[in-house]
Amino acid sequence: MKALVLKEKNQHPGLEEVANPKAGQSEVLVRMKAAALNHRDVYIMQGLYPNVRYPLIPGSDGAGIAADDREVIFQPGIHWGDDERMQSRDYHILGLPTNGTFSEYIVVGEGQIFDKPTHLTFEEATALPLAGLTAFRVLFSRCKSQSGEKVLITGAGGGVALFCCQFAFAAGLEVFVTSGSETKIASALKLGVLGAANYKSQDWPEKLKSQASGFDVIIDSAGGDGFADLIRLCNPGGRIGIYGGSNGTVSNFSPQPIFWKQISILGSTMGSDQDFADMLAFVNHHKIVPVVDSVFSLEEGAKAFERMEKGEQFGKIVLRISQ
Ligand SMILES: NC(=O)c1ccc[n+]([C@@H]2O[C@H](COP(=O)([O-])OP(=O)(O)OC[C@H]3O[C@@H](n4cnc5c(N)ncnc54)[C@H](OP(=O)(O)O)[C@@H]3O)[C@@H](O)[C@H]2O)c1
Incomplete structure (x- = not known):
């Protein structure tokens, strides 16, 4: 073969x-x-x-x-x-x-x-399979995202990130994204995201803050020093789900806002057979393409x-x- x-x-x-x-x-x-x-x-x-x-x-x-x-x-x-x-x-x-x-x-x-x-x-x-499973587990099994919550998904052009967007739309969340490309931001807005900022611009956190004020759930695969901004953008009692670390280590990390705002930081990798079956049922039910x-x-x-x-x-x- x-x-x-x-x-x-x-x-x-x-x-x-x-x-x-x-x-x-x-x-x-x-x-x-x-x-x-x-x-x-x-x-x-x-x-x-x-x-x-x-x-x-x-x-x-x-x-x-x-x-x-x-x-x-x-x-x-x-x-x-x-x-x-x-x-x-x-x-x-x-x-x-x-x-x-x-x-x-x-x-x-x-x-x-x-x-x-x-x-x-x-x-x-x-x-x-792989991207859908990862998105489903981080968004639902780990971060327990609920209808009506505001979610920020970083790097909208990525395979996992786009499934996070599609699953979040289907579950009734208000979806915001970052991306390094204006073309991808335009495509994400066309798909139905409510707001977006380009992570290559200096003021991306302020832009998102003015659009959404803060986020109940943040799903990230970048890590790096931009992670400190995600903590600032997270609402009190919010959850941050991490499934990747493309930008490497976080050197500017301050624990204070995490404990004061009672933020949960949740790591997530792939998903169990149950997560896979649940993800497929969700995709079939909502006819997600x-x-x-x-x-x-x-x-x-x-x-x-x-x-x-x-x-x-x-x-x-x-x-x-x-x-
Ligand atoms: N833990 C797990 O089970 C698991 C599973 C799958 C993937 N991952 C990890 O997740 C990451 C993405 O995987 P993928 O397969 O979805 O890759 P992909 O389709 O190649 O997407 C990578 C995305 O990362 C985004 N990105 C790059 N620099 C960024 C930054 N500074 N801030 C925010 N986003 C940034 C880009 O978004 P834009 O193009 O919009 O700029 C790009 O689309 C990889 O690190 C991968 O190893 C982990």
Whole structure:
């Protein structure tokens, strides 16, 4: 079969002929129709995760047809365990250390297989698993976001961030965003966000303050020194959910506003099988359609990686594997 293979650190994946995988006991062979990129795939290419090994077929998101003709997507998290509060020590994510979804066939555990939402095409459905799961858990399971609350979502152009926006709209929250791109801000406003500020401008916190006064929930994947501004923008009794740290450490951190305003800071990673099932039920109920930024063929995999590296996307970058 054909697969996109990472062979060396900092080198884009190339299309290779590799052996077809074989399903073992309690496993299912899936003929892939589409896959999607996450920032994780770029970090793996850059060797930024512990225990990265090459050659590797990356990819955590996939949609396809199982051996019994079911149209399926997969829960990308493996071995969450029994504790809803956190993943087990055996937990790992499809696409490292095991081969991922950027291939014509894949073998996954029976427990990872879920029915593809019928209102979505394969290319839309494949956009959902990793980013949708992360968004659902941070927004609802961790931050307990409620209808009528004001939520600020940072970096609106990102895959997870856009699902946070779409899920928050569906749940009746008032949604505000930051982005580093005026074009992406215009797209987010078109989608339905009530206000926005460009995090590259000096006065972005003041702009948001004048638009919303403060936020009950803030969902962040950037970290860095801008995090102190998020604490200032958080309402008393508010929650800040963190699922990423793209901008690195926070050096200007002051604990006073956190304890005085009774703010909860909640870390969140991926989600349990229950979170995945709840997320799918939510998407089916609200007929949510993921925002797909662009679709590349498997042969154009390197171009898809480049687009994500440059941060040009608004929504998910998808790989079409078969028609
Ligand atoms: N914990 C988990 O389970 C989990 C799961 C998925 C992702 N993540 C992490 O979350 C981050 C985003 O992942 P993704 O796959 O959604 O990536 P992505 O689609 O490439 O999005 C990255 C986004 O980060 C935003 N960004 C960059 N600099 C920023 C800044 N200074 N302030 C605010 N936002 C900024 C950008 O927003 P604009 O384009 O709008 O400027 C960009 O769209 C990555 O660090 C990833 O590792 C964690």
